[in-house]
Amino acid sequence: MNKPILRVEDLTVTLTTRDGIxxxxxxxxxxxxxxxxxxxxxxxxxxKSMTALAIMGLxxxxxxxxxxxxIWFGDEDMVAVSDARMREIRGNDISxxxxxxxxxxxxxxxxxxxxxxxxxxxxxxxxxxxMVRATELLDAVRVPDPARRVRDYPHQLSGGQRQRVMIxxxxxxxxxxxxxxxxxxxxxxTVQAQIFELLSDLQSNTGTAVIMIxxxxxxxxxxxxxxxxxxxxxxxxxxxxxxxxxxxxxxYTRGLIACVPHIQEVVTDQRQPLVxxxxxxxxxxxxxxxxxxxxxxxxxxxDQCLAARPPEAQVSLQHHAACWHAEKLS
Amino acid sequence: MSFLITTAxxxxxxxxxxxxxxxxxxxxxHLAPGDIADTIAxxxxxxxxxxxxxxxxxxxxDQPMLYQLWKYLWGVLHFDFGHSFFFNVSVxxxxxxxxxxxxxxxxxxxxxxxxxxxxxxxxxxxxxNGPLSHFVTLIALFGYSAPVFWTxxxxxxxxxxxxxxxxxxxxxxxxxxGGGLAHYLDIAHHMVLPVITLASIFLALYSRLCRASMMEVxxxxxxxxxxxxxxxxxxxxxxHALKNSLSPxxxxxxxxxxAVVSGAxxxxxxxxxxxxxxxxxxxxxxxxxxxxxxILFFSALVVVIGNLLTDFVLRLIDPRIRSxx
Numbered sequence: 006m007n008k009p010i011l012r013v014e015d016l017t018v019t020l021t022t023r024d025g026i027x028x029x030x031x032x033x034x035x036x037x038x039x040x041x042x043x044x045x046x047x048x049x050x051x052x053k054s055m056t057a058l059a060i061m062g063l064x065x066x067x068x069x070x071x072x073x074x075x076i077w078f079g080d081e082d083m084v085a086v087s088d089a090r091m092r093e094i095r096g097n098d099i100s101x102x103x104x105x106x107x108x109x110x111x112x113x114x115x116x117x118x119x120x121x122x123x124x125x126x127x128x129x130x131x132x133x134x135x136m137v138r139a140t141e142l143l144d145a146v147r148v149p150d151p152a153r154r155v156r157d158y159p160h161q162l163s164g165g166q167r168q169r170v171m172i173x174x175x176x177x178x179x180x181x182x183x184x185x186x187x188x189x190x191x192x193x194x195t196v197q198a199q200i201f202e203l204l205s206d207l208q209s210n211t212g213t214a215v216i217m218i219x220x221x222x223x224x225x226x227x228x229x230x231x232x233x234x235x236x237x238x239x240x241x242x243x244x245x246x247x248x249x250x251x252x253x254x255x256x257y258t259r260g261l262i263a264c265v266p267h268i269q270e271v272v273t274d275q276r277q278p279l280v281x282x283x284x285x286x287x288x289x290x291x292x293x294x295x296x297x298x299x300x301x302x303x304x305x306x307x308d309q310c311l312a313a314r315p316p317e318a319q320v321s322l323q324h325h326a327a328c329w330h331a332e333k334l335s
Numbered sequence: 336m337s338f339l340i341t342t343a344x345x346x347x348x349x350x351x352x353x354x355x356x357x358x359x360x361x362x363x364x365h366l367a368p369g370d371i372a373d374t375i376a377x378x379x380x381x382x383x384x385x386x387x388x389x390x391x392x393x394x395x396x397d398q399p400m401l402y403q404l405w406k407y408l409w410g411v412l413h414f415d416f417g418h419s420f421f422f423n424v425s426v427x428x429x430x431x432x433x434x435x436x437x438x439x440x441x442x443x444x445x446x447x448x449x450x451x452x453x454x455x456x457x458x459x460x461x462x463x464n465g466p467l468s469h470f471v472t473l474i475a476l477f478g479y480s481a482p483v484f485w486t487x488x489x490x491x492x493x494x495x496x497x498x499x500x501x502x503x504x505x506x507x508x509x510x511x512x513g514g515g516l517a518h519y520l521d522i523a524h525h526m527v528l529p530v531i532t533l534a535s536i537f538l539a540l541y542s543r544l545c546r547a548s549m550m551e552v553x554x555x556x557x558x559x560x561x562x563x564x565x566x567x568x569x570x571x572x573x574x575h576a577l578k579n580s581l582s583p584x585x586x587x588x589x590x591x592x593x594a595v596v597s598g599a600x601x602x603x604x605x606x607x608x609x610x611x612x613x614x615x616x617x618x619x620x621x622x623x624x625x626x627x628x629x630i631l632f633f634s635a636l637v638v639v640i641g642n643l644l645t646d647f648v649l650r651l652i653d654p655r656i657r658s659x660x
Binding site: 061063091092093094095096097100101103105108109110111112113114122123126127158160171174175 | 555556557559560561562563564565566567575578579652653654655
């Protein structure tokens with residue numbers, strides 16, 4: 006087995022709110038091997054994006070802080086390195102694509118300049134070299150007519166094209182890790198498929214490891230080898246995509262899978278009702294309790310669930326679930 | 336090509352606007368009671384109706400107003416603003432002699448206020464709750480609330496009487512012979528206090544607006560993208576954020592151009608600056624209609640050109656305005 010290039014160890018991130026300090030990430034650990042693709046799924050507010058921002062060193066300041074834990078990138082602990090070193094890593098070794106392609110590009114600079122800028126910053130290219138490379142990158146992310154487009158401004162591009170530009174920026178320095186935070190949420194379904202296809206093609210060409218954050222189970226099944234399910238700032242299940250989707254051991258994972266709507270081949274009068282996970286995500290003030298945070302929405306709840314936080318139960322070699330009843334739920 | 340068309344369009348609009356200003360000014364001034372005949376009669380210690388009528392005929396004031404307006408417009412088209420009753424020279428010459436002094440004051444103050452205001456805004460936006468930010472807020476509030484003439488007089492008392500490091504009045508020292516560097520330095524020395532006075536009020540506006548728009552921009556998604564690229568903090572602030580937060584400031588600066596010009600009138604009065612402002616004051620008191628009209632025309636011209644420039648600067652900053660969408 007490969008040596009992991011990114012290892013998150015017992016990461017706890019706190020957010021200072023008006024009601025106090027809440028652990029929005031609570032003791033999360035996982036690792037990413039070189040060239041691998043893992044998916045992180047969960048509802049809004051479960052800590053997916055916080056995980057990404059913590060790795061990037063971009064937690065919202067001054068409210069977000071890493072309270073404990075380590076993020077190992079190779080032999081470096083990114084929690085401890087200097088700001089200057091972190092800026093060298095960001096955009097070069099680890100880069101990120103964001104959720105909102107419409108607003109993630111600076112409206113007053115050409116897209117060519119925005120791609121070239123990161124090349125000048127990290128690859129010691131001069132203006133002309135960087136611009137030539139930017140045009141090649143636009144071509145690589147399949148923006149038509151790149152030589153002309155490179156001088157366009159973001160407002161002249163569609164949402165899908167802007168996300169392609171973001172991907173070009175993120176992959177410009179051939180990073181070892183790419184974090185994609187809901188890269189297709191804001192896009193049309195047909196464009197979503199194109200972006201996923203582009204990402205997996207580029208990944209297989211460059212060998213970049215990808216962390217795909219999404220709430221789209223279909224995308225995970227398509228894109229990733231392993232997946233992590235998160236709930237209320239905690240990792241609740243982890244395993245290969247096949248294991249988790251075929252044999253989910255945490256009730257929350259089961260709920261998520263059941264929620265994916267299916268299109269029937271023949272539309273009958275009796276349409277299947279849409280499934281939901283009843284109840285709501287606990288509020289931030291309840292985060293960090295020594296109990297199962299999913300208990301209030303769970304059909305299998307027992308006294309044990311309310312008394313102590315469930316440990317990670319090993320289902321198989323790579324499959325873990327943080328549920329007291331993981332054994333029973335097969 | 337589309338740039339040329341827009342430019343031509345803007346210039347045509349500006350010309351039409353100026354025409355409207357000229358006509359409106361002319362009508363307004365002529366609606367006001369009293370004319371040069373009253374002033375002359377007053378200076379002579381009173382005159383009877385026939386003398387008054389003769390004066391009006393001499394100055395062409397007995398003609399119908401529309402005819403007077405037509406004659407005036409025709410003159411303006413040929414850069415002839417008539418003859419000053421009071422100063423007894425051509426209005427165009429009179430104004431062109433005074434205009435450079437006012438322009439020097441107005442443009443310097445405007446640029447100074449913009450540059451320093453923007454810098455203060457940026458600095459205070461980076462730490463919105465820091466001591467420097469509070470200090471800038473205080474200065475801004477003070478600059479904005481204090482009337483221009485009061486600020487001017489206070490500066491005069493402080494820096495010309497108590498600590499006499501700046502001249503009290505005027506634009507240059509008559510005893511300095513010839514041109515060259517000494518001459519320019521002397522003018523610069525005389526400019527310090529009037530420019531600070533005029534700039535203080537706009538400095539306040541620009542720094543507050545820049546602070547607000549900078550804080551908004553710093554929360555934008557593309558700033559997070561810039562951070563994710565590993566750029567340094569100064570690149571993020573001065574390259575990515577500043578250009579985006581400048582638009583409102585430049586827009587305001589364009590709108591304020593007229594206020595700067597009218598502010599200059601007061602500042603010129605306080606510091607005896609030999610510009611259009613003091614000329615305006617004298618000619619209003621003398622009811623010297625052609626001069627007043629001429630000054631109004633040139634201030635309107637300055638404001639219109641200022642707005643045109645603003646428009647072009649905005650286009651330069653923001654490509655979304657450029658494409659006309």
